[in-house]
Amino acid sequence: MREDRGLEVGTATLQEPYHGLAKSVLAATDVLVWWGHAAHGKVKDAVVERVLRRVWEGMGFIALHSSHYAKVFKRLMGTSCSLTWREAGERERLWVCNPGHPIARGIERSFEIENSEMYGEPFAIPTPDEIIFLSWFEGGEVFRSGCTWKRGNGKIFYFRPGHESYPIYFNPVVRRVLRNAVRWAAPEGQPWIDSCPNIPISKAREKLVAKGPRLHKEGETGFR
Amino acid sequence: MREDRGLEVGTATLQEPYHGLAKSVLAATDVLVWWGHAAHGKVKDAVVERVLRRVWEGMGFIALHSSHYAKVFKRLMGTSCSLTWREAGERERLWVCNPGHPIARGIERSFEIENSEMYGEPFAIPTPDEIIFLSWFEGGEVFRSGCTWKRGNGKIFYFRPGHESYPIYFNPVVRRVLRNAVRWAAPEGQPWIDSCPNIPISKAREKLVAKGPRLHKEGETGFR
Amino acid sequence: MREDRGLEVGTATLQEPYHGLAKSVLAATDVLVWWGHAAHGKVKDAVVERVLRRVWEGMGFIALHSSHYAKVFKRLMGTSCSLTWREAGERERLWVCNPGHPIARGIERSFEIENSEMYGEPFAIPTPDEIIFLSWFEGGEVFRSGCTWKRGNGKIFYFRPGHESYPIYFNPVVRRVLRNAVRWAAPEGQPWIDSCPNIPISKAREKLVAKGPRLHKEGETGFR
Amino acid sequence: MREDRGLEVGTATLQEPYHGLAKSVLAATDVLVWWGHAAHGKVKDAVVERVLRRVWEGMGFIALHSSHYAKVFKRLMGTSCSLTWREAGERERLWVCNPGHPIARGIERSFEIENSEMYGEPFAIPTPDEIIFLSWFEGGEVFRSGCTWKRGNGKIFYFRPGHESYPIYFNPVVRRVLRNAVRWAAPEGQPWIDSCPNIPISKAREKLVAKGPRLHKEGETGFR
Numbered sequence: 004m005r006e007d008r009g010l011e012v013g014t015a016t017l018q019e020p021y022h023g024l025a026k027s028v029l030a031a032t033d034v035l036v037w038w039g040h041a042a043h044g045k046v047k048d049a050v051v052e053r054v055l056r057r058v059w060e061g062m063g064f065i066a067l068h069s070s071h072y073a074k075v076f077k078r079l080m081g082t083s084c085s086l087t088w089r090e091a092g093e094r095e096r097l098w099v100c101n102p103g104h105p106i107a108r109g110i111e112r113s114f115e116i117e118n119s120e121m122y123g124e125p126f127a128i129p130t131p132d133e134i135i136f137l138s139w140f141e142g143g144e145v146f147r148s149g150c151t152w153k154r155g156n157g158k159i160f161y162f163r164p165g166h167e168s169y170p171i172y173f174n175p176v177v178r179r180v181l182r183n184a185v186r187w188a189a190p191e192g193q194p195w196i197d198s199c200p201n202i203p204i205s206k207a208r209e210k211l212v213a214k215g216p217r218l219h220k221e222g223e224t225g226f227r
Numbered sequence: 228m229r230e231d232r233g234l235e236v237g238t239a240t241l242q243e244p245y246h247g248l249a250k251s252v253l254a255a256t257d258v259l260v261w262w263g264h265a266a267h268g269k270v271k272d273a274v275v276e277r278v279l280r281r282v283w284e285g286m287g288f289i290a291l292h293s294s295h296y297a298k299v300f301k302r303l304m305g306t307s308c309s310l311t312w313r314e315a316g317e318r319e320r321l322w323v324c325n326p327g328h329p330i331a332r333g334i335e336r337s338f339e340i341e342n343s344e345m346y347g348e349p350f351a352i353p354t355p356d357e358i359i360f361l362s363w364f365e366g367g368e369v370f371r372s373g374c375t376w377k378r379g380n381g382k383i384f385y386f387r388p389g390h391e392s393y394p395i396y397f398n399p400v401v402r403r404v405l406r407n408a409v410r411w412a413a414p415e416g417q418p419w420i421d422s423c424p425n426i427p428i429s430k431a432r433e434k435l436v437a438k439g440p441r442l443h444k445e446g447e448t449g450f451r
Numbered sequence: 452m453r454e455d456r457g458l459e460v461g462t463a464t465l466q467e468p469y470h471g472l473a474k475s476v477l478a479a480t481d482v483l484v485w486w487g488h489a490a491h492g493k494v495k496d497a498v499v500e501r502v503l504r505r506v507w508e509g510m511g512f513i514a515l516h517s518s519h520y521a522k523v524f525k526r527l528m529g530t531s532c533s534l535t536w537r538e539a540g541e542r543e544r545l546w547v548c549n550p551g552h553p554i555a556r557g558i559e560r561s562f563e564i565e566n567s568e569m570y571g572e573p574f575a576i577p578t579p580d581e582i583i584f585l586s587w588f589e590g591g592e593v594f595r596s597g598c599t600w601k602r603g604n605g606k607i608f609y610f611r612p613g614h615e616s617y618p619i620y621f622n623p624v625v626r627r628v629l630r631n632a633v634r635w636a637a638p639e640g641q642p643w644i645d646s647c648p649n650i651p652i653s654k655a656r657e658k659l660v661a662k663g664p665r666l667h668k669e670g671e672t673g674f675r
Numbered sequence: 676m677r678e679d680r681g682l683e684v685g686t687a688t689l690q691e692p693y694h695g696l697a698k699s700v701l702a703a704t705d706v707l708v709w710w711g712h713a714a715h716g717k718v719k720d721a722v723v724e725r726v727l728r729r730v731w732e733g734m735g736f737i738a739l740h741s742s743h744y745a746k747v748f749k750r751l752m753g754t755s756c757s758l759t760w761r762e763a764g765e766r767e768r769l770w771v772c773n774p775g776h777p778i779a780r781g782i783e784r785s786f787e788i789e790n791s792e793m794y795g796e797p798f799a800i801p802t803p804d805e806i807i808f809l810s811w812f813e814g815g816e817v818f819r820s821g822c823t824w825k826r827g828n829g830k831i832f833y834f835r836p837g838h839e840s841y842p843i844y845f846n847p848v849v850r851r852v853l854r855n856a857v858r859w860a861a862p863e864g865q866p867w868i869d870s871c872p873n874i875p876i877s878k879a880r881e882k883l884v885a886k887g888p889r890l891h892k893e894g895e896t897g898f899r
Contacts, residue, residue: 041450059307059351061775072423072451081303081378083283085421088449091428092439096880098572098593103733103828103867112573113591113880118439124546124585125560127283127421129353129378132804133578133825137585137593143432143561145546145585145593153805154305154353156775168440191859195775197309197351199296204315208367208768208785215316215342216392225312226265227296285551320656322796322817327509327604327643336797337656337815348770349784354805356580357601361796361809361817367785369770369809369817377581380551415635419551432544432561489898507755507799520871520899527753529826531731533869536897539876540887566887575731575869577801577826591880602753602801616888645757645799647744652763656815663764663790664840673760674713675744 004036007182017042022050029053034063034188036181038165039073046074055079059155060196063188065181068165071126076161079154080128086146087123092169093141095119097148106135106149106160106183114176118169122146128161136180138163149180156195158188199225228260231406241266246274253277258287258412260405262389263297270298279303283379284420287412289405292389295350300385303378304352310370311347316393317365319343321372330359330373330384330407338400342393346370352385360404362387373404380419382412423449452484455630465490470498477501482511482636484629486613487521494522503527507603508644511636513629516613519574524609527602528576534594535571540617541589543567545596553635554583554597554608554628562624566617570594576609584628586611597628604643606636647673676708679854689714694722701725706735706860708853710837711745718746727751731827732868735860737853740837743798748833751826752800758818759795764841765813767791769820777859778807778821778832778852786848790841794818800833808852810835821852828867830860871897 004012013032015023017039029035035054039046051074058064058079066076071084095116099107123144129152136149148163162180164171171177203221204211219225228236237256239247241263253259259278263270275298282288282303290300295308319340323331347368353376360373372387386404388395395401427445428435443449452460461480463471465487477483483502487494499522506512506527514524519532543564547555571592577600584597596611610628612619619625651669652659667673676684685704687695689711701707707726711718723746730736730751738748743756767788771779795816801824808821820835834852836843843849875893876883891897 043451056307069450072449078302079305081305083280083379083420085423087421087424087426089426089428089431090441090443091431091435091437092441093431093435096591100572100574100595101828101867102573102869103864105864108864115880121426123426124548125421125550126548127379129376130578130581134582134595137572137595139587139591139593141433142426142428142435143544143587144426145587147548147582147585152353155307155351156773167442187863192775192777192780195773196307197311197349197774199309200311202311202313202345202347202366202368204313204366207313207315207317208787209365211315211317211366213315217314217316218391219314225296226293227267320815324796324798324819325604325643326645326797327640329640332640339656348772348809349774350772354803357802358806358819361819363811363815363817367768367811369811371772371806371809380549411639416551416553416556419549421550432563491899504755517898520897526750529751529753531728531827531868533871535869535872535874537874537876537879538889538891539879539883539885540889541879541883569874571874573869575827577824589881590874590876590883592874600801603755603799615890644755645759645797647757648759650759650761650793650795650814650816652761652814655761655763657813659763659765659814661763665762665764666839667762673744674741675715 004182004185006178010185017045022046024050024054026053029057029062032062033190034065034185036065036067036185037070037073037075038067040069040167043072043074051075051078056196058157060194061156061190061192063158063185063190065160065162065184065188067162071161079159082129083127086126089121089142091121091142092118093121096139097136098139100134100137104133104135105187106180108183109179110176116164116171116174119164119171120166122163156190156192160184160188201225228406228409230402234409241269246270248274248278250277253281253286256286257414258289258409260289260291260409261294261297261299262291264293264391267296267298275299275302280420282381284418285380285414285416287382287409287414289384289386289408289412291386295385303383306353307351310350313345313366315345315366316342317345320363321360322363324358324361328357328359329411330404332407333403334400340388340395340398343388343395344390346387380414380416384408384412425449452630452633454626458633465493470494472498472502474501477505477510480510481638482513482633484513484515484633485518485521485523486515488517488615491520491522499523499526504644506605508642509604509638509640511606511633511638513632513636514609516611519609527607530577531575534574537569537590539569539590540566541569544587545584546587548582548585552581552583554631556631557627558624564612564619564622567612567619568614570611604638604640608632608636649673676854676857678850682857689717694718696722696726698725701729701734704734705862706737706857708737708739708857709742709745709747710739712741712839715744715746723747723750728868730829732866733828733862733864735830735857735862737856737860738833740835743833751824751831754801755799758798761793761814763793763814764790765793768811769808770811772806772809776805776807778855780855781851782848788836788843788846791836791843792838794835828862828864832856832860873897
């Protein structure tokens with residue numbers, strides 16, 4: 004990331020208080036890149052809720068590799084996010100499905116990762132807004148490896164490549180994709196999230212007289 | 228619902244064990260119609276998980292009115308699901324956005340509810356697969372009142388009308404919509420949900436020899 | 452198709468008047484399966500318009516293989532529909548992305564075509580509503596081989612496999628997919644298409660008095 | 676438009692050669708704002724094709740008001756694009772469905788147009804990627820007034836307000852929306868469009884030997 008001088012980069016880890024994601028840190032973050040694996044279950048639900056709210060408000064969220072099972076990602080998708088997998092150090096080739104997309108900027112029509120863990124279809128996600136990369140695996144599988152969605156005002160990108168042992172994040176093309184994705188996922192509009200406001204009858208845009216029975220009092224907060 | 232002789236109808240309430248949603252009950256349910264309001268927070272998370280899994284497997288899910296804030300619905304959407312609201316017994320008119328859709332079968336181009344609670348935009352949902360109804364309110368607001376999505380294999384329909392005091396579910400057009408929606412949401416394919424299986428190297432579709440280091444042992448279960 | 456006794460099957464060819472697609476034929480057709488290649492340019496625009504209208508009304512449309520460049524398909528997509536290709540008789544393996552989808556009913560997790568023409572990404576289509584199949588090719592490419600969309604009330608399915616020389620449509624799994632797809636694409640709702648009606652002021656649902664200048668006369672037809 | 680100093684603005688009219696849309700003009704255009712009405716049928720098909728290609732390549736396209744029936748817009752949508760309408764100078768109120776979207780930047784939760792032509796649902800469009808505005812009309816109708824799509828690499832925005840007699844494009848909020856939309860629709864990636872290239876066997880990424888019969892010769896152009 005730091006190869007892009009225009010980006011200001013910080014890290015947050017599981018061991019820190021709030022996993023390093025204090026409210027003030029999140030508020031100052033434009034794009035959160037998430038990588039988790041063995042400890043998905045140890046991520047605190049309060050932090051998950053906090054990250055979700057910040058995504059809805061406009062923060063970009065990039066989920067890497069095994070983060071398909073991260074609590075935050077599963078909550079944003081609303082599906083099981085399962086897939087098939089195999090660890091054989093096989094060759095993976097990623098094809099660009101839309102060379103004009105900003106996440107694919109400067110990337111050839113395809114690129115290879117010589118030793119990769121296989122992730123295969125079916126990948127249990129909701130239909131992506133756009134598919135940027137599809138993977139071909141030496142062992143015969145395929146996978147939707149680069150997908151985008153929007154939830155609230157937050158742009159989301161899932162990117163498959165990554166591994167604990169193989170040096171995948173040292174691959175210059177993978178790094179290029181990540182920098183492109185961070186640029187793409189940055190907030191575009193104004194931060195916004197709503198809280199289910201009651202609109203008093205007196206403030207209706209058209210003249211209105213109350214009719215019939217009422218369950219709530221004027222200006223009351225609704226049930227959550 | 229019972230007006231459609233082809234449907235077998237049961238009820239489940241918060242007070243029952245597992246809120247009436249035992250695994251066997253869910254397994255035998257094609258479409259679950261959900262209405263909650265004041266007690267969203269009392270719905271047990273274990274039951275929420277169970278319902279989600281059954282939706283992903285193929286069960287239809289219909290969320291009524293204040294169920295925009297039901298735990299299950301929020302989990303399926305991955306957004307805040309907030310909206311604006313007002314209780315003034317005002318007139319609501321629902322317009323059909325696609326008269327050819329099966330949920331609109333037998334419905335005129337628009338229909339009215341004389342005394343209704345207003346729900347207004349912005350409605351914080353992910354883009355629906357299809358919008359079936361849009362509402363016009365006497366007080367000047369509009370709302371996406373009939374929306375569909377798919378999560379896993381489950382079809383989802385949100386329908387806005389409903390109230391505790393106004394006799395909205397006695398309205399014959401509203402009842403028609405609900406019967407149409409249940410028919411539409413019924414499972415179409417074969418029940419399916421995945422569990423992230425490891426594919427052994429020996430079972431790869433193309434001949435494969437393991438290369439490089441491995442984090443997992445052959446046949447191991449991955450991290451959740 | 453005739454292997455499914457519940458289907459009534461007819462054929463239409465380029466050489467017939469209106470290419471065999473008289474209005475009465477289309478009106479009686481639930482699902483149109485289209486395969487064209489060398490003569491895309493000879494398909495008459497009037498017939499294209501007629502097919503489009505029937506799709507919008509609710510007729511299913513299944514485009515096979517080289518029909519990615521059929522006039523009707525390109526008009527329904529609104530994109531260039533280009534792809535890359537190679538004719539080497541190589542092995543293709545199609546993976547099911549959602550085993551619970553009705554088009555995948557009775558199909559294993561993947562199936563193979565021993566000699567196939569390669570179609571590769573980028574495939575210039577709008578984001579599909581759902582991806583049912585992804586292809587893996589021996590030569591190293593991948594492709595979105597089974598995709599669905601909806602235009603008006605018509606369900607659309609593009610299916611990649613097919614060739615003039617290789618016996619692909621004799622493959623029993625391919626045939627099963629096609630029969631599933633025809634069942635899936637059949638109209639669900641009521642036939643519907645609109646014609647931009649003028650709503651007279653006297654028929655507005657809310658009382659309305661005309662204000663300001665008018666370009667059109669009451670009841671006039673708009674510009675096309 | 677010229678109120679935004681960062682924009683360079685030109686105009687093109689039906690009467691000019693190629694309607695003012697020479698290839699060089701289009702190539703230099705980031706975003707094309709289109710308004711047509713009575714003369715949709717006079718727009719030359721060759722120019723339509725040229726604009727489509729430029730949109731697929733990445734040019735933004737904004738369709739105003741009666742341009743729902745413009746040839747280019749109908750071609751991009753692949754649907755009939757019909758709607759209902761009434762010219763009574765009635766009040767229209769547009770609600771923002773997502774206040775965090777860049778097209779809604781600086782716009783209040785709703786804004787009004789005192790004298791407006793009514794456009795009503797059903798609006799025969801494919802499901803938008805996002806709905807930015809919904810309209811409420813005095814006469815009782817509703818409409819999806821601000822919708823986005825992507826076709827190829829081009830971002831598309833349809834915006835309902837506009838009229839030949841009412842001074843709608845002098846409304847400062849409408850002007851703000853248009854400037855926001857132009858900024859949003861500007862190309863993000865690299866210009867790209869494909870032409871269905873044949874990939875020679877010798878250039879396959881995996882070693883490949885030709886098998887079986889061939890319809891095309893090596894390096895041949897495919898059928899269009």
